[in-house]
Amino acid sequence: MIYQVYVRSFLDSTGDGIGDLAGVRAGLPYLKKLGVDGIWLSPFYPSPQHDHGYDVADYCDVDPLFGDLDEFDLLVGAARRLGIKVLLDIVPNHCSSEHPWFREALAAPPGSPARARFHFADGRGPDDAEPPNNWHSMFGGPAWSRVTEPDGRPGQWYLHMFAPEQPDWNWRNPEIAAEFERILRFWLGRGIDGFRIDVAAGLFKHPELPDSDDPEADARTRDSVNPLAWNQPEVHDVWRRWRSICEEYTERDGCERLLVGEVSVPTAREHAQYVRPDELHQAFFFDLLSAPWDPDAFQKVISEAMQDIAGTGSTVTWVLNNHDQVRTVTRYGEPATEGSGLGAARARAAALLMLALPGAAYIYQGEELGLPEVVDLPDDVLTDPIFRRTGSRARIRDGCRVPLPWSGQASPFGFTSGEESAKPWLPQPEYFAEYATDRALADTRSFWHLYRDGLQLRAALPQLGEGTLRWLDSPPGVLAFERGDDLVCAVNFGTAPTPAPVSGTPLLASGPCPPGVLSGSTAAWWIRS
Ligand code: NOJ
Numbered sequence: 001m002i003y004q005v006y007v008r009s010f011l012d013s014t015g016d017g018i019g020d021l022a023g024v025r026a027g028l029p030y031l032k033k034l035g036v037d038g039i040w041l042s043p044f045y046p047s048p049q050h051d052h053g054y055d056v057a058d059y060c061d062v063d064p065l066f067g068d069l070d071e072f073d074l075l076v077g078a079a080r081r082l083g084i085k086v087l088l089d090i091v092p093n094h095c096s097s098e099h100p101w102f103r104e105a106l107a108a109p110p111g112s113p114a115r116a117r118f119h120f121a122d123g124r125g126p127d128d129a130e131p132p133n134n135w136h137s138m139f140g141g142p143a144w145s146r147v148t149e150p151d152g153r154p155g156q157w158y159l160h161m162f163a164p165e166q167p168d169w170n171w172r173n174p175e176i177a178a179e180f181e182r183i184l185r186f187w188l189g190r191g192i193d194g195f196r197i198d199v200a201a202g203l204f205k206h207p208e209l210p211d212s213d214d215p216e217a218d219a220r221t222r223d224s225v226n227p228l229a230w231n232q233p234e235v236h237d238v239w240r241r242w243r244s245i246c247e248e249y250t251e252r253d254g255c256e257r258l259l260v261g262e263v264s265v266p267t268a269r270e271h272a273q274y275v276r277p278d279e280l281h282q283a284f285f286f287d288l289l290s291a292p293w294d295p296d297a298f299q300k301v302i303s304e305a306m307q308d309i310a311g312t313g314s315t316v317t318w319v320l321n322n323h324d325q326v327r328t329v330t331r332y333g334e335p336a337t338e339g340s341g342l343g344a345a346r347a348r349a350a351a352l353l354m355l356a357l358p359g360a361a362y363i364y365q366g367e368e369l370g371l372p373e374v375v376d377l378p379d380d381v382l383t384d385p386i387f388r389r390t391g392s393r394a395r396i397r398d399g400c401r402v403p404l405p406w407s408g409q410a411s412p413f414g415f416t417s418g419e420e421s422a423k424p425w426l427p428q429p430e431y432f433a434e435y436a437t438d439r440a441l442a443d444t445r446s447f448w449h450l451y452r453d454g455l456q457l458r459a460a461l462p463q464l465g466e467g468t469l470r471w472l473d474s475p476p477g478v479l480a481f482e483r484g485d486d487l488v489c490a491v492n493f494g495t496a497p498t499p500a501p502v503s504g505t506p507l508l509a510s511g512p513c514p515p516g517v518l519s520g521s522t523a524a525w526w527i528r529s
Helices: 021-034 069-082 100-107 174-188 217-221 235-253 268-273 295-312 342-356 385-390 430-435 437-442 447-460
Strands: 002-005 038-041 085-090 144-148 154-159 194-197 258-261 282-285 317-319 360-364 469-472 478-483 487-492 522-527
Touching: 002 021, 021 038, 021 069, 021 447, 069 085, 085 174, 085 258, 174 235, 194 235, 235 258, 268 282, 268 295, 282 295, 295 469, 295 478, 342 360, 342 447, 342 478, 342 487, 342 522, 430 437, 437 447
Parallel strands: 002 038, 002 360, 038 085, 085 194, 194 258, 258 282, 282 317, 317 360
Antiparallel strands: 144 154, 469 478, 478 487, 487 522
């Protein structure tokens, strides 16, 4: 079980209102108590922060906002002493427009080797005024921006599948592969345990960059559905190479390294190709996260994953929340300002379901506190480039990135701790007081205790974690499955109680469950006697 740390919102040690690496180090004992196996750190590299660090200007350093390399080494050392693995977020599809190689490309003429590291192309139509093709950016608007040539004239266009400040690398140029090997070795040499790979179905584009039949597909769904821009076969060679680099390090010191990809592809079968034995160890399976609160929808995605991914011998990697998605408590139907309603009950049930499934699980900071999405942030504090580019609040991601509440009754809730603390970089609502970690730890009915208890059992019981599942017959509205020979997990998606599939008191339940009863919007685990 890996815990995603969104560094700028975890804990601020310097009082500037932005979380940092020293803050993460200070929070490690909290994470140890929760029972995490490892942490994934969101990007902390030098960056102009147009997309909160997913626009990397230097892949081998720490942005002063978050600390420095010495602080990074201290964090890795402290995590190792606590037995917590550390994964970094690597961003190989694109860099920042401030990256020295992109600046060099802007200063160089069309056709130069410096431009060949990116996708530069001439425009179409009179005066080359139209982009080279009709692709859309994932963040809205065209996927191309036009540059001004060094002589001051309007010039070529460059491709960016995300914001214009995030030019896409040209992975058909071997120099890029070599540079990323250097970057991998830089961090592996500093003792990290692996990487979360951003946009792992990206990197390569169709070699001719032709027009798409459905140019708005990407902007519409945020799924990777422009088959010319994503999921090209060549990308698998990169993951094979990265896997072999990881194995080199393992051979040297006996410690396994982990590659987990952010893989958005249309089907579980295509997804499975990314986790073949010589490619990535894990790839987030987002279909569970996208499923509505409905037993048939959940059963369908779980069955597909078991058949098409686990069926090939790979691990399924489950996730319900991350820094790009509306938090479960809100997604499953919670009014944003209430903490104990239906959305919360369902989010608790979903957590127990996920922790009972065969495979790996990732949780996103604040999920263990049951934090709701902050839905009423005013426009002038929003930072998501999607908002800037589309003007739409529909898909904005700031609401799940609000800094964590740690203690106290008022913002900053212990998040920032300098002498003269600045305000948290996004405002925390007053109701965050009831979610603060100190309250969560003190209340055995909290989300935190549910996650902690679930993780403890997951670590202790051989039935959980790796393995298979067997669906059990269950009444309408209920999903039930067995792990090993005797562990039963059942989830009641309805609101009315139903008979429990196993008599006796559950081992763990997401809500009150009298013996023999599975309450509405509740999940429970039992050991059959
Ligand atoms: C996926 C990351 O999770 C998201 O936050 C980022 O904006 C895009 N990739 C682009 O790097």
